Amino acid sequence: MLVISQLSRSGLAPASFSLDYGECVAVRGPSGAGKSLLLRSIVDLDPNSGEVSLDGVAREAMDGPAWRRLVGYLPAEPGWWDDRVGRHFSDWATALPLVERLGLPADAGDWPLTRPSTGERMRLALVRALTQSPKVLLLDEPTAALDAASVSVVEAMIAERVRDGLAVLWVTHDAAQGERVARRFLRVEAGQVREEAA
Amino acid sequence: MNGYIALSATDLALGSLLVLANAALSLALHLGVHRRLLIAAVRMVVQLSLMGLVLATLFSHVSPWWTGLAALVMVLFAGREATARQDRPLAGWWSFGLGTSCMSMAACLVTIFALTTALRPDPWYDPRYAIPLLGMILGNTMTGVSLGLNTLTNGLAQRRSGVEARLMLGAPRFEALGPVIRDALRNALMPTINSMSATGVVSLPGMMTGQILGGVAPMEAVKYQILIMFLIAGGTGIGAVGAVMGGVFRLTDARHRLRLDRLRPLSGE
Numbered sequence: 001m002l003v004i005s006q007l008s009r010s011g012l013a014p015a016s017f018s019l020d021y022g023e024c025v026a027v028r029g030p031s032g033a034g035k036s037l038l039l040r041s042i043v044d045l046d047p048n049s050g051e052v053s054l055d056g057v058a059r060e061a062m063d064g065p066a067w068r069r070l071v072g073y074l075p076a077e078p079g080w081w082d083d084r085v086g087r088h089f090s091d092w093a094t095a096l097p098l099v100e101r102l103g104l105p106a107d108a109g110d111w112p113l114t115r116p117s118t119g120e121r122m123r124l125a126l127v128r129a130l131t132q133s134p135k136v137l138l139l140d141e142p143t144a145a146l147d148a149a150s151v152s153v154v155e156a157m158i159a160e161r162v163r164d165g166l167a168v169l170w171v172t173h174d175a176a177q178g179e180r181v182a183r184r185f186l187r188v189e190a191g192q193v194r195e196e197a198a
Numbered sequence: 199m200n201g202y203i204a205l206s207a208t209d210l211a212l213g214s215l216l217v218l219a220n221a222a223l224s225l226a227l228h229l230g231v232h233r234r235l236l237i238a239a240v241r242m243v244v245q246l247s248l249m250g251l252v253l254a255t256l257f258s259h260v261s262p263w264w265t266g267l268a269a270l271v272m273v274l275f276a277g278r279e280a281t282a283r284q285d286r287p288l289a290g291w292w293s294f295g296l297g298t299s300c301m302s303m304a305a306c307l308v309t310i311f312a313l314t315t316a317l318r319p320d321p322w323y324d325p326r327y328a329i330p331l332l333g334m335i336l337g338n339t340m341t342g343v344s345l346g347l348n349t350l351t352n353g354l355a356q357r358r359s360g361v362e363a364r365l366m367l368g369a370p371r372f373e374a375l376g377p378v379i380r381d382a383l384r385n386a387l388m389p390t391i392n393s394m395s396a397t398g399v400v401s402l403p404g405m406m407t408g409q410i411l412g413g414v415a416p417m418e419a420v421k422y423q424i425l426i427m428f429l430i431a432g433g434t435g436i437g438a439v440g441a442v443m444g445g446v447f448r449l450t451d452a453r454h455r456l457r458l459d460r461l462r463p464l465s466g467e
Contacts, residue, residue, distance in 0.1 A: 043366060044453055064454035069368035079363030081377060088363075125363075132367055 002071070002136050002167055004042065007050035012037045014050060015193035017186060019136065024158070024168040026182035028175075034191040035171045036076065039138045042169075043073040054135065072134030076141045076171075078125030085111040089128055098127040102153055119145040126154065136167040143177070155181055202413045214239070256325040265325045269332055273302040276336050280344035286351045288448055289462045293347075296444045301343045304437030305336040308429050316425055334405065334426055335433045338390065342434035343441045346386030350445045351461055353378035361456055371450040379446060386438030390431050397427065 002019040012034045019025055027035055041048040044064055052059050059067045086092045086109030096106060102123040108116070116124060122145050129137060139158070143151045158181065162168055169186075172178050178185065179198070187196040217239045224232035256264055277298025287293035309332045313319065319327040354361060357378060364374035372379070397403055405426060409419035449457050 045362060045365065045455055047451075047455070047457075047459075063370075064365070064452075065368045065370045068366055073366045075359075075362075075366070077359065079359030079361070079366075081357065081360030081364060128367065 001055060002042075003051075003053050003056075005051040007038075007041055007048060007052060009037060009041050009046060009048035011191050012041060012048075013191045013193070017193065017195065019167045019169060021135070021165045021167050022162055023184065024162045024170055024182045025184045025186055026178035027169055027171040027186045027188060028173070028178055028196070029188035031173075033188045034193075035188045036140055037191075038188060038193060039073055039075075039140055039169065039171065042138060043068050043071050045073075069132060070134055071136040071138065072129045072132055073138045074125055074129045074140060074142055076144065078121060078128075080113055080121070083113050085109055085113060085116060085124060088124070089131065091131070095127050095131050098130060098157070099124070101157065102127065103150060117145075119147070119150065122146065123150065123154070126157075130157075130161070134166070136169070137161075138169045138171075140171045141173065142170070144173075151177075202411060253325070253329065256329065260321065260324055262321075262323045265323045265328050268325065268329055269306070272329075272333060272336055273298060273305070276301060276305075276340045280340050280347075283344040284348050284351065286348075286355055286461045286464065288347075288351070288445065289460055292448055292460070293462070296441055296448065297343050297347060300440035300444060301336065301339045301433075301437045304343075304433045304435075304440065305332060305339045307436065308335050308433040311432075312425065312429050330405075331426075331429070335429050338430040339433040339437040341389055342386040342438040345389070346382045346438040346442045347445050349385040350378060350382040350442050351449070353381055354449060354456065355458060355461065358456065358458060365454060365456060371446070371454045371456075374454075374456075375446055375450065379442060382442045382445075383438055386442065387431075387434060390434045394427055394431065397423070403427075 001021065004018065005016045006014040007016070008014040015038065017025075027038070029035055037046070040046050041050075042052060044052075044059060044067055054070055059071075080088060082088060089095045089109070092109040095109075099108060100106060104116075104120060104123060108120075108124070122142060126139075126142055137158075142158075143154050146154065155177070158166075158168060158170075168181075170178075170181055172181075183198065185196040185198060187194055217235065221232040221235050224230065224235060252268065256268055277294055280297040280301065281287060281294045284293055288296065309328065310322075312331060313322045313328060317327055317331075322328075354375070361374050361378065365371070393401075403423050403426075406419045406423040409422060410416055448460055451457055
């Protein structure tokens with residue numbers, strides 16, 4: 001279980017909530033309200049204060065990289081660092097089944113990075129995050145650039161992982177999607193995080 | 199030494215006609231650089247004349263203190279120059295402090311190495327050897343350090359999302375910053391590599407030319423130049439590695455986060 005207590009940074013008032021394994025919580029709120037700041041603070045990418053622990057182990061008990069391997073984060077605009085798609089994956093063969101299921105060809109690993117569209121990049125980044133096998137996954141608008149068919153595949157894929165025990169925090173602007181994927185809701189408004197009724 | 203042809207004030211005035219011709223060209227073609235050109239020429243004359251006076255005084259009083267003081271002044275000027283060349287300097291005193299400490303450490307180390315092994319003047323701090331040697335090594339180390347730091351900070355700012363993507367996937371900071379670090383070190387060493395490969399074919403180094411004009415046998419001047427090139431390569435390498443690694447530590451933290459908030463904000467941010 002991920003337990004967050006008094007987590008704060010500039011632009012984010014102290015937030016406390018928890019997230020269980022096998023649970024998907026939707027995060028809603030207007031743009032610029034601090035949703036991305038919240039996710040970045042949970043994975044400890046920016047200086048922040050407060051306590052975050054996983055299964056009772058504080059994140060300070062391990063180094064940053066170890067924490068981020070347990071708690072994955074897919075930002076709204078995923079980053080890339082190499083000029084071939086496949087080099088962003090620790091093992092392309094492991095990633096392949098997920099890549100194909102998301103409607104991308106098997107040879108996408110050989111593509112130059114200039115080739116995939118925004119939607120394709122988003123799907124590739126999702127696969128990249130999933131193949132790390134995190135215990136918690138923070139998703140920031142993972143389906144914003146996708147067509148309806150791909151949206152359902154992504155939702156189904158995440159739902160399976162959640163059934164297998166993955167804990168998911170899912171930022172979405174789409175009210176209907178929130179209702180589909182989650183039963184618990186958080187609302188972020190002007191840097192305040194609070195639990196919200198469905 | 200066989201003696202040399204001394205220059206008179208008239209000779210220099212004759213040479214300065216060329217700069218005046220440049221200024222006239224700027225006026226005729228509306229380049230708008232004539233003022234800056236003339237000011238730069240006057241500065242050059244004044245600065246070099248002062249340097250000549252300082253060196254003459256230093257050489258007549260062979261003292262470790264005066265040599266050290268001259269070296270310190272040179273290092274501080276080099277530090278200021280390297281800081282001014284940064285597009286996105288580290289915030290606070292870090293930019294000046296890191297650049298200056300790395301290049302002075304590297305340049306002094308290499309200069310003392312040369313003075314105590316290859317050249318061995320007596321005493322080893324004799325300013326006639328120490329000051330010109332330090333000047334040449336420091337100038338090149340400064341270029342390497344400022345290029346390295348500039349490539350590092352620009353690279354991290356521009357490739358931030360890629361670097362953070364690797365951090366998010368659990369890469370430690372040196373792995374996530376690896377490509378940017380390698381670019382920074384490569385850029386820092388490139389001028390030295392280029393000048394070593396072009397020397398003697400495309401360009402005749404100023405020091406060697408000076409020695410030959412001063413009456414030194416060409417082969418002797420060449421040997422000096424080779425030694426200087428090695429020293430420059432060593433100084434640049436040490437200084438650049440120190441500055442770039444220092445920059446990496448300053449721009450990341452113990453939690454392996456990228457800390458671009460420790461760069462001075464660009465104007466307008």
